[in-house]
Amino acid sequence: MINYDKYQEEKFKKWEDACKCCGACCGTVDGDPCLHLxxxxxxxxxxxxYNARLGMRKTRSGKIFRCVEIRDIINKHWPGSNNCVYKIF
Ligand code: SF4
Ligand code: SF4
Known part of the structure; x- marks a missing residue:
């Protein structure tokens, strides 16, 4: 029998590991990334x-924006999003 917690943990790791860490979703492509990147x-x-990332954040130039989970923006476009691994899946 599959241990559900273990299954969830493995799936979580698989999705986390899939990220290319390109930083596009955090503003690297338009040149004004988040201060925490x-x-x-x-x-x-x-x-x-990362574990406390969600909420209002600031870019290097001082723009205020909301950091959201990738699942909340996956159907939207942002600079560099065409290369995001989660859009290719
Ligand atoms: S707080 Fe959000 S936008 Fe800023 S670096 Fe972390 S994940 Fe990216
Ligand atoms: S754009 Fe996609 S692949 Fe790049 S860091 Fe963000 S979630 Fe990861």
């Missing part, structure tokens, strides 16, 4: 407050 030496990005 950190670029690593390997070119990938990560959110320094």
């Amino acid at each position: 950190i670029k690593q030496n390997n070119g990938k990005h990560f959110c320094e407050i």
Whole structure:
């Protein structure tokens, strides 16, 4: 019998691991990314407050925006969204 919690954990990890960490959904393409987006030496990005990310945030130029879960914007367009792995799935 499948352990449901384990199944959910595996699915969660699979979806999290699928992200290319391009940072497009956090503003890297239009050049005004979120203040919490950190670029690593390997070119990938990560959110320094990922577990508490949702809500009102600020870009480097001072624009206020709402950080939302990817599932809430998957049917919308944002700069660079054509390369988002979740749109290709
Ligand atoms: S707070 Fe949201 S928009 Fe900002 S870096 Fe984290 S995930 Fe991206
Ligand atoms: S645009 Fe898609 S692939 Fe790129 S960081 Fe955001 S969720 Fe991940």
